[in-house]
Amino acid sequence: MKQSESKSERRVATNMAACTCANLRKAARVITQRYEAALQPTGLKATQFTVLVTLAKCGDLPLTHLAEALVLDRTTLTRNLKPLIGQGLVTIGNERDQRVRRIKLTAKGSKAFKDALPRWEEVQLQVVAGLGHKRWSGFLDDLAATIAEARST
Amino acid sequence: MKQSESKSERRVATNMAACTCANLRKAARVITQRYEAALQPTGLKATQFTVLVTLAKCGDLPLTHLAEALVLDRTTLTRNLKPLIGQGLVTIGNERDQRVRRIKLTAKGSKAFKDALPRWEEVQLQVVAGLGHKRWSGFLDDLAATIAEARST
DNA sequence: TCAAATAACGTGCATATGCACGTACATGAA
DNA sequence: TTCATGTACGTGCATATGCACGTTATTTGA
Numbered sequence: 001m002k003q004s005e006s007k008s009e010r011r012v013a014t015n016m017a018a019c020t021c022a023n024l025r026k027a028a029r030v031i032t033q034r035y036e037a038a039l040q041p042t043g044l045k046a047t048q049f050t051v052l053v054t055l056a057k058c059g060d061l062p063l064t065h066l067a068e069a070l071v072l073d074r075t076t077l078t079r080n081l082k083p084l085i086g087q088g089l090v091t092i093g094n095e096r097d098q099r100v101r102r103i104k105l106t107a108k109g110s111k112a113f114k115d116a117l118p119r120w121e122e123v124q125l126q127v128v129a130g131l132g133h134k135r136w137s138g139f140l141d142d143l144a145a146t147i148a149e150a151r152s153t
Numbered sequence: 154m155k156q157s158e159s160k161s162e163r164r165v166a167t168n169m170a171a172c173t174c175a176n177l178r179k180a181a182r183v184i185t186q187r188y189e190a191a192l193q194p195t196g197l198k199a200t201q202f203t204v205l206v207t208l209a210k211c212g213d214l215p216l217t218h219l220a221e222a223l224v225l226d227r228t229t230l231t232r233n234l235k236p237l238i239g240q241g242l243v244t245i246g247n248e249r250d251q252r253v254r255r256i257k258l259t260a261k262g263s264k265a266f267k268d269a270l271p272r273w274e275e276v277q278l279q280v281v282a283g284l285g286h287k288r289w290s291g292f293l294d295d296l297a298a299t300i301a302e303a304r305s306t
Numbered sequence: 307t308c309a310a311a312t313a314a315c316g317t318g319c320a321t322a323t324g325c326a327c328g329t330a331c332a333t334g335a336a
Numbered sequence: 337t338t339c340a341t342g343t344a345c346g347t348g349c350a351t352a353t354g355c356a357c358g359t360t361a362t363t364t365g366a
Binding site: 178185186189215216217227228231250251252253254 | 317
């Protein structure tokens with residue numbers, strides 16, 4: 001097992017150009033622009049598409065549960081939903097427990113999702129091909145590990 | 154050389170839970186929270202720290218050049234600088250060419266950067282250790298490749 | 307020299323992000 | 337039943353992000 005890092009490893013890791021946060025944010029910015037360019041004809045932003053995907057997969061969810069599924073702050077989701085509600089892609093239903101706001105995909109939302117799907121698939125395949133499938137696959141694993149690590153600590 | 158992907162590869166890549174954009178954004182969110190928690194005593198946000206780092210490394214830069222170095226939209230940078238200017242960490246100087254706004258690190262900004270550095274280093278080393286240095290190193294390469302790919306296309 | 311093209315900016319608009327704080331509702335124990 | 341606690345939310349504030357559009361200053365070509 002590795003107990004400690006070498007001096008050269010430490011030097012690499014603390015080179016400020018190697019800032020994990022800055023590089024992740026940078027990559028998120030440029031990739032978001034690519035996906036939004038692809039989704040532009042659908043009128044959906046990348047974040048909005050992700051919300052629709054999650055609802056299509058999981059079905060109706062209380063706001064807080066949806067936020068957890070998206071690894072997104074609850075209050076951020078509240079605001080992100082506003083344009084989707086305004087466009088009639090999503091509605092909010094009530095529960096027996098009146099505190100709970102259950103988020104539902106409307107028929108219009110389901111259609112918007114299905115219409116956007118081929119555009120998403122196209123850009124996704126381009127990005128995967130850009131890295132090569134094997135490398136991309138490892139990259140995705142690393143993203144998942146990073147998310148899990150950051151959340152647990 | 155790989156000319157095409159297998160059907161199974163395509164199936165993996167177009168699984169919507171594998172959305173490169175959504176996963177990148179998710180990772181950027183959680184990692185940003187980690188870095189901002191570490192930087193919290195300094196009063197700097199992650200983005201602001203990155204601006205100071207870049208200025209400390211590159212020296213004074215015209216706004217547009219700084220934005221290019223950060224891979225950030227020029228108009229976004231204009232606004233991101235406002236709190237830094239307000240706190241006196243950064244100033245804007247003039248050029249012969251009066252269109253150019255040259256962004257400079259002040260002495261106070263330089264001190265703020267140096268004060269924040271050990272906190273950044275600590276969280277950076279934690280994150281690197283979380284993935285393991287070797288895996289983290291490959292992850293960073295993948296981020297760089299993703300950025301380069303997305304920008305070129 | 308002077309008008310057209312270009313370059314470097316800022317602003318309005320819309321969305322994204324999360325923390326601190328406050329509110330309404332539900333639940334369990336006295 | 338009632339009240340203390342906990343749960344599900346929303347809002348105010350500050351920052352982050354980028355596109356469309358407009359402004360000012362410089363450069364370039366006739």
